[in-house]
Amino acid sequence: MSAVAQSNPLANVSSRSRLRLSIFYGFLLPIVFVSLLAGVGIGSTHISWSTILRVVEFKLLPQAWTSSLHLTKADEVIVWLIRVPRVIVAFFVGASLAAAGVLLQALFRNPLAEPTLIGPGAGAVLGGVISFVTGWSATSVLSLPLMAMLGALLALLIVYAMATRGGVTPVATLLLAGVATSALLGALASLLLSVNIVNWQIAQEIVFWMMGGLDARTWTHVWLCAPFVLLGIAASLLQTRDLDLLQLGEETAASFGVDVESSKRMLTLTAAILTGAAVAVAGLIGFVGLLIPHAVRLILGPSNRTLLPASALTGGAFLVLCDLLARTIHPPTEIRLGVVTALCGGPLFIYLLLRQYRGVAN
Amino acid sequence: MSVVEARNASVKRGGRTIFGPASVRIGPGEMTALIGPNGSGKSTLLRLLAGLWRPDDGEMLLDGKPIHSLARKEMARRVAFVPQETQIDFAFTVGEILAMGRYAHRGRFSPQSEVDRVAINSAAAYCDITHLIGRAINTLSGGERQRVLIARSLVVEPEFILLDEPTANLDIHHALDVLQLCQSLSRKGKTVIVATHDFNLVTRYATRLILLQGGLLIAEGSQEEVLGAETIREVFHVEAEMVPMKTGRPVYVFHQRTS
Numbered sequence: 354m355s356a357v358a359q360s361n362p363l364a365n366v367s368s369r370s371r372l373r374l375s376i377f378y379g380f381l382l383p384i385v386f387v388s389l390l391a392g393v394g395i396g397s398t399h400i401s402w403s404t405i406l407r408v409v410e411f412k413l414l415p416q417a418w419t420s421s422l423h424l425t426k427a428d429e430v431i432v433w434l435i436r437v438p439r440v441i442v443a444f445f446v447g448a449s450l451a452a453a454g455v456l457l458q459a460l461f462r463n464p465l466a467e468p469t470l471i472g473p474g475a476g477a478v479l480g481g482v483i484s485f486v487t488g489w490s491a492t493s494v495l496s497l498p499l500m501a502m503l504g505a506l507l508a509l510l511i512v513y514a515m516a517t518r519g520g521v522t523p524v525a526t527l528l529l530a531g532v533a534t535s536a537l538l539g540a541l542a543s544l545l546l547s548v549n550i551v552n553w554q555i556a557q558e559i560v561f562w563m564m565g566g567l568d569a570r571t572w573t574h575v576w577l578c579a580p581f582v583l584l585g586i587a588a589s590l591l592q593t594r595d596l597d598l599l600q601l602g603e604e605t606a607a608s609f610g611v612d613v614e615s616s617k618r619m620l621t622l623t624a625a626i627l628t629g630a631a632v633a634v635a636g637l638i639g640f641v642g643l644l645i646p647h648a649v650r651l652i653l654g655p656s657n658r659t660l661l662p663a664s665a666l667t668g669g670a671f672l673v674l675c676d677l678l679a680r681t682i683h684p685p686t687e688i689r690l691g692v693v694t695a696l697c698g699g700p701l702f703i704y705l706l707l708r709q710y711r712g713v714a715n
Numbered sequence: 716m717s718v719v720e721a722r723n724a725s726v727k728r729g730g731r732t733i734f735g736p737a738s739v740r741i742g743p744g745e746m747t748a749l750i751g752p753n754g755s756g757k758s759t760l761l762r763l764l765a766g767l768w769r770p771d772d773g774e775m776l777l778d779g780k781p782i783h784s785l786a787r788k789e790m791a792r793r794v795a796f797v798p799q800e801t802q803i804d805f806a807f808t809v810g811e812i813l814a815m816g817r818y819a820h821r822g823r824f825s826p827q828s829e830v831d832r833v834a835i836n837s838a839a840a841y842c843d844i845t846h847l848i849g850r851a852i853n854t855l856s857g858g859e860r861q862r863v864l865i866a867r868s869l870v871v872e873p874e875f876i877l878l879d880e881p882t883a884n885l886d887i888h889h890a891l892d893v894l895q896l897c898q899s900l901s902r903k904g905k906t907v908i909v910a911t912h913d914f915n916l917v918t919r920y921a922t923r924l925i926l927l928q929g930g931l932l933i934a935e936g937s938q939e940e941v942l943g944a945e946t947i948r949e950v951f952h953v954e955a956e957m958v959p960m961k962t963g964r965p966v967y968v969f970h971q972r973t974s
Contacts, residue, residue, distance in 0.1 A: 462804070
């Protein structure tokens with residue numbers, strides 16, 4: 354028998370998957386690095402690489418080691434106050450949306466679940482609008498991300514209650530419940546905006562925020578999202594073994610000792626934190642949470658222990674590159690970031706939907 | 716060796732009693748078949764025994780202790796459950812599926828140990844699926860998938876293995892194969908409980924039959940004690956003819972009831 358020939362068949366298989374993982378990261382890490390560099394280096398104003406390097410050096414290293422000699426104020430502002438924070442926010446938002454996508458796909462046991470398509474994105478927008486109109490956002494900067502997370506959580510609870518019966522979530526119900534919830538919460542957000550349109554200053558703030566995108570992001574945006582994104586990703590990484598089993602079905606998970614109810618609560622909360630943090634600083638950016646986990650799963654397989662960190666890194670690099678494309682492809686105008694991600698993600702979504710229905714028909 | 720037991724256990728759904736009250740003891744090393752027509756309560760009893768459902772009245776006991784007083788992971792280490800639905804949509808490898816069987820043995824942060832690996836490799840060898848370890852679960856045939864899920868329940872190293880309709884989606888060759896595997900596990904000292912509506916197959920392997928109808932246990936014992944032509948007519952609404960076999964137990968031939 355073959356078991357005699359290879360005494361530890363499991364080890365052979367896992368060493369093969371370790372090899373695949375090293376090759377994957379061998380490609381991914383340079384891509385992440387290059388995307389961050391390109392994001393900072395390329396833009397509508399030409400700034401030489403040496404100038405960029407000197408600005409970053411000047412900002413990061415102790416003042417005694419470097420000097421601001423030959424640096425103009427304009428270079429400094431463009432590199433350090435415009436490009437660097439924008440690239441960092443893009444990376445965190447992409448990582449956050451991709452990780453949220455992985456969590457939601459496992460929670461709903463459905464590869465079409467995506468944070469901005471099935472409700473939590475719209476919930477986060479409503480939460481954000483509430484924090485503007487109540488004036489909380491003026492009193493505390495933290496109220497915007499916190500309310501966005503609360504809104505995302507609310508939306509997820511509604512969608513879950515509507516779409517899931519006995520631990521099973523059919524595709525059609527998930528999408529319908531997601532569309533209905535998004536429409537309802539989106540309408541509430543618009544209503545709040547219309548009612549407050551007389552207060553021109555607040556209305557302007559809301560409109561600017563709701564348009565989303567990554568233009569004019571500052572270091573404040575970095576500090577507003579980074580801690581929550583890191584917290585959310587760390588919390589997700591603690592749950593990967595539960596996620597694997599939940600993905601096989603709630604009853605199976607329970608029979609292997611997973612505390613299904615508490616782990617679903619944790620997952621929902623984590624997904625809401627990640628979605629809320631992303632929406633708070635960048636508005637609704639669709640399809641990242643669909644495209645990235647799916648692509649990574651094709652290469653590395655569905656095991657969440659490898660899928661989650663790989664998706665987060667890939668998502669970050671992806672959004673930095675999409676943003677770079679959005680602002681350089683047709684200068685001097687910027688294309689909206691959501692347009693670029695939708696152009697990449699839309700066709701994949703249609704393909705997945707068709708394939709699932711064909712699968713059901715067979 | 717352990718005993719799992721129901722004491723006047725009943726399950727209500729929407730104010731209606733759908734199962735029980737029923738009492739039963741299932742002891743070590745037996746291969747017990749829960750049989751009965753659709754909706755008779757086989758699956759409900761199996762889920763009660765696995766600790767997946769909690770009775771609304773009465774108690775479920777494992778070695779005299781209420782199942783729900785046991786820690787979730789302890790229960791999971793002692794009682795393994797093989798679901799009826801073997802279809803898995805995500806492309807986990809068989810090795811990954813088997814490794815999930817060690818969930819209750821490993822801490823959240825502990826890596827796979829040598830003990831885990833031995834459990835996985837020997838379960839795979841026992842169920843003859845070693846050659847499938849690197850394959851994606853969603854590319855396997857129904858018979859292969861069923862063997863993988865049984866192997867995963869062995870990876871747990873449980874005292875009890877509970878299977879819900881393990882032969883429902885299999886052709887006759889693979890159905891016999893799976894039941895034989897169950898029998899050999901019970902001979903190895905595992906207590907095997909199989910819920911199935913196909914009693915013609917399972918009678919060849921089970922040491923004890925429990926017949927259910929309308930959520931109640933109506934007979935238990937050997938094939939001769941439980942499955943007379945009269946009982947079959949009453950419970951399954953078909954006429955049954957018992958055909959004696961030169962080798963092994965008699966089999967049944969069914970035809971539609973005329974009146």
